[in-house]
Amino acid sequence: MKTMKKVAVLTMAVLLIGGANAIAQNGRNYSKQGNGYNRSEVCQQIPDLTEDQQTKIKALRVDHMKEMNTLRNQTNELRAKKQTLMSTDNADMKEINSVIDQMTTLQNKRMKTSAKHRQEIRNELNDEQKVYFDSRRMHGNRGGKGMRQGHRSGRGNQGAGYGRGVNANCQYPVNN
Secondary structure: OHHHHHHHHHHHHHHHHHHHHHHHHHOOOOOOOOOOOOHHHHHHOOOOOOHHHHHHHHHHHHHHHHHHHHHHHHHHHHHHHHHHHHOOOOOOHHHHHHHHHHHHHHHHHHHHHHHHHHHHHHHOOOHHHHHHHHOOOOOOOOOOOOOOOOOOOOOOOOOOOOOOOOOOOOOOOOOO
């Protein structure tokens, strides 16, 4: 009987490790196979960007990323604080609600910052480029499966997995 329990526990451990490995290897896949989005394709969709446009867009993108990282870090700190508050005995709902309000304020600020950034980029484009820019969503086509399909699992951007992809010279901004 002890042998049967050992075999069952060992089998369960192998299944759990195998499942975790499969999930970990899924990762962020910005290719046609994953979620229909390839950043290098988006860059190629804006025709005839001048050197000046690319330089300005790059500067706007860097500033935007700095601001978004700050807001994202603040949100992550509040998320940890909320978790701590919620896991205590006799949780103070007034304080929990206050943290939630702060989190929604930061989310509001992130959305407004992204909208402003998009308009700043748009202002650098000519009419033809604007048509191409406006025809593409900032986060690509996710097949209508929701904002956080696959790679984020509803946990926010935690800063990992964002790279330049195939076209490292592309200056096209991607909001986070």
